Amino acid sequence: MNAREIKILFPEISKIKSGILRRGIIDAWLLAARRGGWKRIDKIPFTLLTSTKRTLVDHTRSVTRMAMAIAMVRRDCTMDHIIAGGLVHDVGKLLEYEQRGRKFKVSALGKLVRHPVSGYALVLEAGLPMKIAHIVAAHSHEGDKVTRSQEAIIIHHCDFIDFDIEKHH
DSSP states (O other), rough: OOHHHHHHHHHHGGOOOOOOHHHHHHHHHHHHHHTTTTTTOOBBBBBBOOOOSHHHHHHHHHHHHHHHHHHHOOOOHHHHHHHHHHTTTTTHHHEEEEEEETEEEEHHHHEEEEEEEHHHHHHHHHTOOOOHHHHHSSSSGGGGGGGGOHHHHHHHHHHHHHHHHHHTO
C-alpha cells in the first residue's frame, strides 16, 4: 500500500483543506495496514457482526459522505474535521480483524481492544490532532461515556445509520 492507493480508495481526502490532516489520514491508513499485515484493504468487510458484501472502504466512504451532507446543512461544524473523522473512524479495524484464507475474523489484538481504541492510538501516532482522535474513540459504544463533540455526534450517528441499514438489508 502507498499514499496514492489510499487517495484512490478515499477520494474524499482531496476535499480536506488542511494538508496536515490529509497527510495524517494517509499515514494512519498506511500505519494500520502495515501493522495489521494488510497488502490490500479494499476487500475487508466493514463488519463481522452481520453478513455483508460491503467493504470497509464502502462503509467508510458512505459514513464520510453522509456526515459531509449533515455538516453542509448544520454549517456550524468544522468540515475538515468531519471528513477526516469519517475517513479514519474505522481505521482500527485493520488491527481488530485478520484474514485466514478467505475468512475474516477477530484478531488476537481485536479480542483485547476494539477498533475505536486501537484507531485512537493509530491516528495520534500518525500525527492527527486530538479532535480527530476523539471522533475515532467516541464513534461507537465506547463514546457513550464521554461528551462527544458535534463532529463526533455526526460521525457516530452516520456510522450506526449505515450499520443498521446493512443489518436489515
